[in-house]
Every structure is written in structure tokens, then in C-alpha cells.
Amino acid sequence: xxxxxxxxxxxxxxxxxxxxxxxxxxxxxxxxxxxxxxxxxxxxxxxxxxxxxxxxxxxxxxxxxxxxxxxxxxxxxxxxxxxxxxxxxxxxxxxxxxxxxxxxxxxxxxxxxxxxxxxxxxxxxxxxxxxxxxxxxxxxxxxxxxxxxxxxxxxxxxxxxxxxxxxxxxxxxxxxxxxxxxxxxxxxxxxxxxxxxxxxxxxxxxxxxxxxxxxxxxxxxxxxxxxxxxxxxxxxxxxxxxxxxxxxxxxxxxxxxxxxxxxxxxxxxxxxxxxxxxxxxxxxxxxxxxxxxxxxxxxxxxxxxxxxxxxxxxxxxxxxxxxxxxxxxxxxxxxxxxxxxxxxxxxxxxxxxxxxxxxxxxxxxxxxxxxxxxxxxxxxxxxxxxxxxxxxxxxxxxxxxxxxxxxxxxxxxxxxxxxxxxxxxxxxxxxxxxxxxxxxxxxxxxxxxxxxxxxxxxxxxxxxxxxxxxxxxxxxxxxxxxxxxxxxxxxxxxxxxxxxxxxxxxxxxxxxxxxxxxxx
Amino acid sequence: xxxxxxxxxxxxxxxxxxxxxxxxxxxxxxxxxxxxxxxxxxxxxxxxxxxxxxxxxxxxxxxxxxxxxxxxxxxxxxxxxxxxxxxxxxxxxxxxxxxxxxxxxxxxxxxxxxxxxxxxxxxxxxxxxxxxxxxxxxxxxxxxxxxxxxxxxxxxxxxxxxxxxxxxxxxxxxxxxxxxxxxxxxxxxxxxxxxxxxxxxxxxxxxxxxxxxxxxxxxxxxxxxxxxxxxxxxxxxxxxxxxxxxxxxxxxxxxxxxxxxxxxxxxxxxxxxxxxxxxxxxxxxxxxxxxxxxxxxxxxxxxxxxxxxxxxxxxxxxxxxxxxxxxxxxxxxxxxxxxxxxxxxxxxxxxxxxxxxxxxxxx
Numbered sequence: 001x002x003x004x005x006x007x008x009x010x011x012x013x014x015x016x017x018x019x020x021x022x023x024x025x026x027x028x029x030x031x032x033x034x035x036x037x038x039x040x041x042x043x044x045x046x047x048x049x050x051x052x053x054x055x056x057x058x059x060x061x062x063x064x065x066x067x068x069x070x071x072x073x074x075x076x077x078x079x080x081x082x083x084x085x086x087x088x089x090x091x092x093x094x095x096x097x098x099x100x101x102x103x104x105x106x107x108x109x110x111x112x113x114x115x116x117x118x119x120x121x122x123x124x125x126x127x128x129x130x131x132x133x134x135x136x137x138x139x140x141x142x143x144x145x146x147x148x149x150x151x152x153x154x155x156x157x158x159x160x161x162x163x164x165x166x167x168x169x170x171x172x173x174x175x176x177x178x179x180x181x182x183x184x185x186x187x188x189x190x191x192x193x194x195x196x197x198x199x200x201x202x203x204x205x206x207x208x209x210x211x212x213x214x215x216x217x218x219x220x221x222x223x224x225x226x227x228x229x230x231x232x233x234x235x236x237x238x239x240x241x242x243x244x245x246x247x248x249x250x251x252x253x254x255x256x257x258x259x260x261x262x263x264x265x266x267x268x269x270x271x272x273x274x275x276x277x278x279x280x281x282x283x284x285x286x287x288x289x290x291x292x293x294x295x296x297x298x299x300x301x302x303x304x305x306x307x308x309x310x311x312x313x314x315x316x317x318x319x320x321x322x323x324x325x326x327x328x329x330x331x332x333x334x335x336x337x338x339x340x341x342x343x344x345x346x347x348x349x350x351x352x353x354x355x356x357x358x359x360x361x362x363x364x365x366x367x368x369x370x371x372x373x374x375x376x377x378x379x380x381x382x383x384x385x386x387x388x389x390x391x392x393x394x395x396x397x398x399x400x401x402x403x404x405x406x407x408x409x410x411x412x413x414x415x416x417x418x419x420x421x422x423x424x425x426x427x428x429x430x431x432x433x434x435x436x437x438x439x440x441x442x443x444x445x446x447x448x449x450x451x452x453x454x455x456x457x458x459x460x461x462x463x464x465x466x467x468x469x470x471x472x473x474x475x476x477x478x479x480x481x482x483x484x485x486x487x488x489x490x491x492x493x494x495x496x497x498x499x500x501x502x503x504x505x506x507x508x509x510x511x512x513x514x515x516x517x518x519x520x
Numbered sequence: 521x522x523x524x525x526x527x528x529x530x531x532x533x534x535x536x537x538x539x540x541x542x543x544x545x546x547x548x549x550x551x552x553x554x555x556x557x558x559x560x561x562x563x564x565x566x567x568x569x570x571x572x573x574x575x576x577x578x579x580x581x582x583x584x585x586x587x588x589x590x591x592x593x594x595x596x597x598x599x600x601x602x603x604x605x606x607x608x609x610x611x612x613x614x615x616x617x618x619x620x621x622x623x624x625x626x627x628x629x630x631x632x633x634x635x636x637x638x639x640x641x642x643x644x645x646x647x648x649x650x651x652x653x654x655x656x657x658x659x660x661x662x663x664x665x666x667x668x669x670x671x672x673x674x675x676x677x678x679x680x681x682x683x684x685x686x687x688x689x690x691x692x693x694x695x696x697x698x699x700x701x702x703x704x705x706x707x708x709x710x711x712x713x714x715x716x717x718x719x720x721x722x723x724x725x726x727x728x729x730x731x732x733x734x735x736x737x738x739x740x741x742x743x744x745x746x747x748x749x750x751x752x753x754x755x756x757x758x759x760x761x762x763x764x765x766x767x768x769x770x771x772x773x774x775x776x777x778x779x780x781x782x783x784x785x786x787x788x789x790x791x792x793x794x795x796x797x798x799x800x801x802x803x804x805x806x807x808x809x810x811x812x813x814x815x816x817x818x819x820x821x822x823x824x825x826x827x828x829x830x831x832x833x834x835x836x837x838x839x840x841x842x843x844x845x846x847x848x849x850x851x852x853x854x855x856x857x858x859x860x861x862x863x864x865x866x867x868x869x870x871x872x873x874x875x876x877x878x879x880x881x882x883x
Contacts, residue, residue, distance in 0.1 A: 314763065338765030352763040355756035357825050366753055366764040369746035378744045421764060 007068075008033045008193045009054070009085060009162050014063035016049050016217075023049040025217045026063070031162060036184060036194040038204035038225070041214035042237055042440035043412025044398060047197055050214065051089075051166050054195070056081030067162075079107055079158075086155030087164040090438070091350075092147045096140035100133055104154045125153050129186065145176040152183065162193040167438060169203060173299050173467065174501070181207050199440050201230055213237055238442050266290045266461040267311065267429050272320035274310055279303040280484040281310070281317070288429065288461040293452060295475035296465045298504045300434075303484040305347050308433040308465035312344035313337030314352075324429065338367065343427030345419055345435045349411075353418035356407025360399045363406050363417050364388035367425040391420040395450060396443075412439040419447055423454065429461040430454060436471050448474050469500050480504055569874050570817070570834045573867070577841040585848040593844070595723055601840035602727035603628075603717070603789040604807065605833070608814045609738050610782030612832045615815055616742075617775045618755040618824025619675065622808055623686040624783040626693025627667045629802025631784035632791040633697045635660040636706045639713060645704040653712040657788070664784030665777050667693065672773030694803035705798040709791065717792020727789045734782070739829030751775060756825030813864045814839050817871045838867055 007030035016024040024046045031037050041047050052058035054065065056075055065072040073080035094103045101115075101122040122135035131149050139147060148168060155163050165184070169177045184207050188194050196208055204211050205225055213221040213236040221236040267288040274281040281303045288294045298304045309315045311322055316332030323329070330336040334344065346352035354363045365372060365384045372387060373379045385402035392399075397416040399409055406417050415438070422430055432451060436444040452474040455462045464475060472478050478490040480503040488503050581588035607624055614621045635656040640646035651659070671689055675682045719726040742748035753761040754771050762768045791797045798804070818835030820827030842863050851859055872880065 312763075334762050335765045335767045344763055346763050352757075352759040355753045355760050355825065357756045358752060362749065362753075363760075366749075366761070366766065369749060373746040377746050379746055379749065380744065425765075 007031065007066075009195075010066045010069075011050075011054070012064055012066070014050070014053060014065075015061045016046075016053065016058070017061055022217050024053075024060070027214070027217070027219045029212055029219060029222075031193040031195055033161065033193050034188055034191045035210065036188045036196055036208045038208035038211040039195055039197045039214065040199070040201065040204060040211060040233070040237055043443055044410040045214040045237075045440075046217040047214055048166075048410070049217075051087060051164060051197065054085060054164055055087040056085075082107075082155070082158045082160055084160060085162040085164060086151075086158060086160035087166060088148060088151040088155065088168060090167040092144070092151070094139045094147055094150055096138070098139060099135065100137050100139060100142075100150055100153075101135040103139055103150055104157050106154070121157065122153070125157055129153070129156065129183070143176075145172055145179070148172075148180070149183075152187075161191070162195065163187060164195045164197070166197045167199065168196075169198065169200065173301070174504075177203075199438065199444075201233055201441070204233075205230070215239055234441055237440070266292075266325060267463065268323045268326075269307075269311065270321050270323075272307065272310065272317055272322065274303075274306055274315075274317040276303075276306045276310070276315055276317075278309065278315075279306040281306050281481075282484045283320070284481070284484070284486055285320075286479055286486065288463055290428070290461055291455055291459045292477070293455045293462040293464060293475045295472045295478040296463060296481060297467060297469065297472060297478055297500065298481035298487070300467050302481045302504075304465045304467060304481055305433050306484075307481070308344075308347070308431045308463065311337075311429075311463065312342055312346075312431040314344065314346070338425070338427070341428035343367075343422040343425060343430040345422050345430065345432035347433040347437075349415050349418045354406040354414055354421070357405055359403040360392065360397070360406055360409070360417060361385040361388040361402035364392060364420045364424055367421055371425075387424065388420070391424045392416070395420055395423075395446060412443045415439050416443065416447070419450065423450060426458070427460060429463065431463045431465065433465045434468060434471075435464070435466070436468060444471075467504075469495075469497055472500070569819075570831075570838060570871060573870055573874060574834065574838060574841065577838065577845065581841060581845045581848070584845055588845065588848055591723055593848075595720075595725055595728070597840045597844045598728035599717075599725035599793060600843065601836050602725065602731040603786040603793065604810055604814065604839070605731040605836040606734055606786035606789065607783050607807070607811050608818075608832050608836050609734055609829070610779035610786070611811045612815045612818075612820045612827060612829070613738070613751065613775050613782075614779040615820050615822060616751050616755045616824060616827055617772050618758065619682050619772065619776065620822065621671060621686045621776065621779055622683070623667065623671060623689035623693060624779060624811060625802040625806070625808040626690040626697070627664055627780045627783040627802070628787040628790070628807065629797075629799075629804070630667075630693040630697040630787075631660045631663040632787040632801070633701065633706070633797045633799075634663050635788075636709055636713065636791065636797045637700055639710060640706055640708060644708050645701050645706055647700075653710040656713060660784050660788055661781050664781035668777035668780030669773065671780065672776035675776070676769050676772045690803055690808075697802070698799040701799070703799050705796050707796045709795065709797070713788070714792040714795055717789040718795065719792075727793070730789075735829050735833050742829065747771065747774075752825055754824075809861075810839055810864070813868065817864075817867050819871070835871075839864070842867065 010030040012028050014024050014027040015022070027046075027050065039047060039050070049058065053060050056073065056078060059075040067084045072084075095106065098106075101118045104122050104125070105118050119135040125131075126133060126135070131153060133142065133146050133149060139150065142150065152163065168180060172180060184194055184196065196204065198204055208225050210222060210224055211228065211233065212219060213233065215237060265287040269287070270285050272281050272284040279301045284303070284307060286294070286296070296304055296307055306315070310317050310331075313329065313332060313334040313336060321328055322331065324340050324342065327340070329340045329342070338344070355366075361381070361384045365387050368387065369379060372383050388402060395416045397413055397420065399413065406414055409417070415435070419432075419435060422432075430451060435447055435451070439447070448471060451462050451464065454460045464471060466472070472495055473493075475495070476493065478495055478500070480487045480489065480500070482504065490500070578589070587593050607628055611621060611624055637645075637647050638649045638651040638659055639653055639656040641650055642648040667689065671686055674680050674685045715726070716730065717727050721729060742751065750761065750766050750771050753764070753766055754768050758768050787802065790801060814835035815827070815832055816822065816835070817838060818827070818831035818833065820832055843860070846856060846859060846863070
């Protein structure tokens with residue numbers, strides 16, 4: 001790689017094994033001051049391992065990490081590492097019941113707490129970087145975007161010269177992402193080295209100067225973003241074999257307009273109103289027919305998640321009704337909704353998607369124990385494994401076997417377990433909320449394709465609730481929610497990305513000029 | 521043994537076998553069976569990680585007293601730990617769903633007290649109802665079920681903290697236990713009532729047979745029954761279990777009820793063993809510490825979703841050995857509690873060292 005300035009962080013010959021898997025095989029990577037380096041790779045490529053090693057949490061089996069040529073501090077000596085490199089993890093690492101200032105100085109080596117000074121320094125950092133979060137605020141009251149800022153500020157307070165951002169946009173909305181990018185540029189301009197890890201290649205193209213690609217634990221490419229084609233980047237990530245996987249979604253996209261005639265309404269939602277904390281709904285009505293994929297999009301806080309959760313029975317509502325095949329589904333009862341034939345892919349897989357200590361097969365078949373069990377309610381582990389196998393194979397789920405605890409799998413494979421668990425009980429209607437969040441390009445195509453197939457081959461209805469516009473390619477119709485109300489509906493694919501963006505921002509004139517601005 | 525998959529395999533091969541011919545098993549099937557068996561051995565080894573500790577205790581015991589390894593002493597230990605064992609099964613189930621129940625010791629005292637009170641005559645401090653002893657047993661389980669239901673409703677539906685609810689419940693139950701008989705003890709229990717805790721099949725105490733059966737059946741239930749699997753799912757991640765359509769609240773309340781009914785049964789065994797129901801039984805003796813200790817030593821996690829009956833049984837046996845060795849060593853009564861507690865703490869540390877990562881609390 002050609003870069004200006006001395007390497008601030010340099011990894012050489014990093015090797016790491018977990019049992020029989022070689023997570024990293026001789027990785028050489030360096031990051032220079034003032035540079036934003038993108039790191040991409042499929043799930044299981046070794047990104048998380050690399051992040052752990054760079055953060056000083058995991059000892060490599062071989063190889064070394066150097067900071068400005070000097071050997072790294074001892075692994076586990078987190079406070080010394082933090083002086084060099086600070087990581088903003090995918091999952092927030094703040095203490096919710098403490099104030100912003102306390103969190104920023106968490107782990108400080110002073111034995112006495114100087115409250116006034118702590119707050120003053122917090123305010124200084126916030127002011128210097130143009131952040132606007134009060135030092136006294138409790139972290140539990142902050143938004144995800146603000147929590148991220150707290151973590152970045154924590155890194156800056158330590159004087160870290162390299163910031164590692166692990167999937168920072170995963171839980172952010174569009175405006176927040178734009179502001180994050182500004183901050184990242186600001187950091188890089190002031191000489192901080194940034195390692196930016198993301199599944200969203202367009203983000204990498206937007207803010208990174210260079211990009212490094214990990215595949216099966218090896219660094220297969222480092223290149224300047226300028227002049228790089230997205231296809232080449234995807235090819236480097238996926239390698240030769242799996243390209244067909246990536247194009248799977250396009251295959252089913254090229255279908256005829258719904259093979260099965262959109263029959264009578266499978267799902268009919270009328271005047272749904274909810275004061276849910278996950279986003280209000282007011283007077284929302286929509287229908288899904290058998291064999292149809294309907295998208296619901298908008299900002300997540302605009303009720304996109306709420307409508308999915310409500311229909312799936314994961315939460316109740318205040319008024320209105322939900323009918324499946326004309327029959328009212330008891331509200332707020334997930335088990336009742338499932339019995340009525342509603343499958344559910346929850347928004348947060350860690351919270352609701354799987355039981356980490358239990359095996360793959362057991363998690364996947366958790367929805368069909370009634371079918372697997374004999375007269376006395378007894379089940380054989382072998383029959384669970386047999387029932388899970390076809391679905392996990394179809395989703396190319398990678399595990400050491402049906403008994404491997406799901407908690408040990410990579411994020412993408414965990415998401416596949418969550419989707420498999422839903423597909424396996426062959427629901428009439430699948431409600432999927434942000435099903436592709438945090439997973440790589442190829443897996444994403446595979447999951448979307450599996451949802452589209454359920455609709456087109458098996459005649460199930462699919463309600464896809466997402467703020468990820470690229471997921472909407474599989475939809476026959478898209479309903480846009482703004483502030484909990486149905487704002488508009490797009491009924492003829494393909495959908496124009498810019499128009500969708502304009503609509504989700506609640507701009508009535510989904511027209512020409514404004515689209516450009518809104519997309520920015 | 522509980523995780524033994526071979527019966528299934530055998531019945532499969534038996535079904536596919538033509539009558540009158542030698543069993544022909546495909547080489548692939550043999551390999552599969554071998555693979556499964558070796559899998560099983562590995563997991564079995566993990567489950568009985570405390571076996572070396574038990575062996576050491578056996579040696580220590582036989583050094584302390586020649587009586588230790590006699591059949592009658594071992595049978596005596598069996599009878600002594602049966603009651604505790606049944607309660608440990610109940611507590612383990614509750615721990616598996618991610619709950620905790622301190623009031624099992626209250627139920628352990630109150631349920632047999634109420635039943636005995638309804639059975640024995642007024643002259644023996646009974647209620648005067650002079651209930652048929654078998655109806656009395658129904659009452660015993662009804663008391664257990666009722667306590668479990670109240671706990672379950674308060675904790676699951678009322679979303680109150682399980683620790684404080686069951687702590688309060690323990691005290692209420694212990695108060696009732698003493699209140700209804702004005703702090704008297706009930707003797708002269710009918711033989712049907714005392715049978716379970718005092719009778720022997722030859723050299724083997726009936727209570728031990730019943731307890732072993734309960735451990736085995738519960739172990740099989742947890743492993744092969746859909747509700748048993750649901751218990752692990754609910755304890756491992758209640759939100760994911762709910763999203764998968766499991767009736768989380770029903771499973772939890774059911775487990776609180778089952779746990780309390782097992783505690784009532786344990787109380788019945790203890791009453792039979794000592795031929796009386798005293799005001800001290802349960803809360804007064806503070807058995808809940810031993811119950812938690814046995815479960816935790818056996819690798820049942822206090823965070824839910826992790827543990828099994830083999831481990832729990834090992835924990836119970838270990839405590840039984842320790843108790844018996846202390847008795848045989850003629851440790852002074854003044855010191856026995858301190859030593860007992862100390863030994864349990866020591867056993868916890870040992871179990872943590874021997875049991876490896878799975879017995880560790882999260883960092």
C-alpha cells in the first residue's frame with residue numbers, strides 16, 4: 001500500500017487459531033496518521049478477530065502489533081492500549097446508569113474522582129469536536145448515535161491516535177450516518193488514523209481513502225479507493241467460488257409478476273394505532289396477499305419496527321385490528337400469532353433471535369417442537385438435527401455441527417439461524433424486521449432470496465420491515481411510513497432509490513430536483 | 521447414562537431387522553453409532569467432572585472411620601440425602617429458567633406440617649379433621665402447588681423480584697408452620713405418611729429409590745421432552761424463546777409449581793425419616809443453603825439455561841458424604857455449622873477448579 005506519512009499502527013504476520021480454525025493467517029496491515037482505511041470481508045473472514053487483536057483484547061499466536069515502530073503494550077493492559085488505539089464496538093460499551101463524563105473517564109487511573117474537572121474536560125472535548133452532549137446526562141437517556149459519540153469522545157480523551165470503528169452505522173439512521181461521516185473526516189483531517197469496518201461498501205467508497213479486504217483470514221487485497229470498481233471489491237471479498245451466491249438475489253428478482261395470483265388478502269391491518277416506545281403508529285392500514293412481498297420502510301423510529309413487532313405479536317397495540325385470513329389474531333401474544341401462522345424474524349438477533357448456549361439444530365427447530373415431539377412430548381436430538389438440516393443447508397449456514405452453540409457462531413451465521421428458525425415452521429406470513437443488518441453482501445443476497453422464494457414458490461406472504469433500501473429489491477410493493485403514518489406507497493418495482501429516500505424524509509414532492517439533495 | 525442415545529438406536533435397528541435372521545447393520549450405521557457413543561462419552565466425562573472429588577471423599581471417609589464404607593452407613597447417607605436431593609431437583613429446575621426460589625425450604629416444612637396437622641388427632645396437636653392419610657398426601661402436594669403458583673404469579677405476572685418475593689414467602693410459610701400447631705411438633709404419624717421416608721427395600725431405603733427415579737426421570741424429561749427443552753430456552757434467552765412462540769410465562773409458572781411440589785415431597789421424606797414434623801423442619805434448619813450449594817457445585821448456573829441432573833446429583837452426593845464424614849469424625853456440635861459451611865465453600869472452589877469454564881461466573 002502506498003500511503004503518505006509514517007505508519008501509526010503496523011501489524012505484521014498476525015496469526016490466530018481457534019481450535020482447528022485458522023481465523024487469521026499472516027495478516028500484514030498498517031494504518032497511517034490522517035488516513036481512513038476501510039476493512040471489509042464476509043462474515044467469518046476474521047474481521048472480529050482482527051479487531052480484538054488490534055484492541056489489545058486478544059493475543060495473536062504469531063506476529064506483532066507496533067505503534068509508531070514501538071512494540072505494543074502487553075495484551076490485556078487495556079488502559080495502555082487505549083493511549084494508542086481505541087475501539088468503538090458494534091455493541092455499545094457504556095455503563096447506562098452513569099453520566100457521560102463518568103463514562104468518558106471510565107477506567108481512569110486516578111484513584112480519586114475529581115467530579116468538577118471530569119465534567120469540565122468532558123465539556124472541553126465536546127466543544128473542541130463540535131459535539132453537543134451535556135456532561136451530566138445519563139447514558140441510558142441517550143440515543144444510539146449519542147452513545148457512539150460518547151465512545152469516540154472517550155477515545156479522544158485518552159489521546160488515542162487511532163480510532164477503530166466496528167460497523168458504526170449498523171444502528172444509525174440516515175441523518176446520523178451523514179453526521180458520523182463528517183466526524184470521521186474531521187478526525188482524519190486532524191491526524192487521527194481511522195480503521196473503518198463495514199459491510200456497506202458504498203460507505204467505504206464514500207469516506208475511506210484505502211480499503212483492505214479480508215477473506216478466510218487472509219488479507220487478499222489492499223487498494224486505493226479511487227479508481228476501484230465495486231464489482232472488483234465484491235469479487236475480492238467473495239472469491240471465485242461464491243460469486244454465484246451473490247447473484248442469487250438477482251435470479252429471483254427476474255421473476256414474473258407474482259407467479260401466484262395475488263389472491264384474497266392474507267393479512268389485513270386496519271387503523272392500527274400504538275404508542276409503542278419503539279416508534280408510534282397512528283391509523284395504519286395495509287394488506288398483504290398470499291405470494292406477495294410487501295416492504296415497509298421509513299426511518300426505524302417512524303414505526304417501521306413497531307408495525308412488524310405488532311403484527312408478529314411481539315407487542316400489543318392500542319386500537320385497530322390485525323386479521324390473518326379474516327380472523328383476528330390475539331394481540332401481544334407471540335405464541336398465538338405463531339399458531340395462527342405468522343413467522344417472525346426479529347430486529348435484534350442477539351436479544352430475540354437465538355439462545356446462545358443451545359445448539360444450532362435446537363435453535364432452528366425451536367418453533368416446531370410441537371411437530372417433532374411424539375405423543376408423550378418426547379423428541380430425539382437426531383430428529384431435530386434432521387429437521388434443521390435442509391433449512392440450514394439452503395442458507396449455507398456454517399457451523400461445526402448441529403450441536404454447536406449458536407453463541408459461538410459469527411454474526412452472519414447467527415442471523416441465518418434466526419431466519420432458519422422462521423422458515424422451518426413454514427408460516428403463511430413472515431414478518432422480517434431488518435433481516436440483513438450486520439451481514440455481508442453474499443449472505444444478504446442469500447437471505448433476501450430465501451424470503452422471496454417463500455413468497456413466490458410457497459405462496460406465503462412476506463412483510464419486510466426495513467430501513468435498508470437495498471433490501472427492498474425483493475418487494476412487490478413498498479409502503480413508506482413517516483412519523484407512524486402511511487405516507488405513500490410504491491406499487492411498481494423497480495423502486496427508485498432517490499424517490500424512496502425523498503419519501504422516507506416525508507417530502508411530498510417525490511420529484512426531480514429535491515431527490516438529489518435529500519440523497520446527500 | 522441419562523444422555524445415552526443407544527436405546528433409540530437399538531430400537532431403530534430392531535425395527536428394520538427381519539425376524540429370524542442375524543442382525544444386519546450397515547457399516548455406515550455402525551460408524552454413526554460409534555461416533556455418537558464417543559460423543560456421549562466426552563459429554564459424560566464433562567458431566568462427572570466431580571467424580572475425582574467424590575473418590576477423594578470416599579478415601580477420606582474410610583480413613584476417618586471404618587464404619588464409613590459399610591452398607592448400612594451408605595444406605596443411611598442415601599436416606600439422609602434423599603429429601604435434600606428432591607428439593608435440589610426442584611431448585612435446579614427453577615434455576616434453569618433463570619429464577620430462584622428461597623421459599624422451597626418453607627414449603628419443605630409447611631406442606632408436611634399442614635398435611636400431618638389435618639391427619640393426626642386433636643390430642644396430638646392435630647386439627648381434629650382426622651383426614652385419611654392418603655388424602656393428606658394430596659393436601660401436601662396441593663400446598664406445594666399453591667405456594668409455587670403464588671410465587672410464579674407474583675414473579676412472572678407481577679414482575680416482582682424473585683429473590684425478595686421468595687424470601688418473604690419463606691418467612692410467611694415458616695410462620696404458618698409454627699402458627700397452626702402453636703409451635704408444637706407432630707408425632708405419631710400414620711404409617712402411610714411416614715412410609716416414604718422410613719421404609720426399606722431390603723437394605724435400600726425407599727426414599728433413595730424414589731429420589732434416584734426422580735433424578736433420572738427429570739434428567740430424561742429435560743433432555744428429551746419439548747417442555748424440558750423449552751426450560752433451557754427460556755432460561756438461556758427468554759426473549760428469543762418468546763419470539764420462537766414458546767409460552768414463556770406458562771413455562772415459568774409451571775416450573776415454580778413443580779419446584780414447590782418437589783419441595784413438599786422432600787419435606788414428606790424428611791418427616792418420615794425423623795418420624796415427626798417439627799417447627800424447625802426447613803426454614804429453622806436453613807436447608808436452602810445446602811440446596812443452592814448442591815445445585816451450584818453440580819454446575820447449575822444461577823443465571824439460568826445451564827446445568828443438568830447428573831451434575832445436580834453429584835452435588836447432592838458430595839454434600840451427603842461431607843455431612844456424614846463430619847458426623848463420623850465426631851466433630852463437636854458447637855463447631856459443626858462453621859465446618860459444614862466452610863466445607864461447602866471449599867467444595868464450591870474445588871468444583872470451579874475441576875469443572876472448568878462452564879462453572880465460572882461471567883467476567
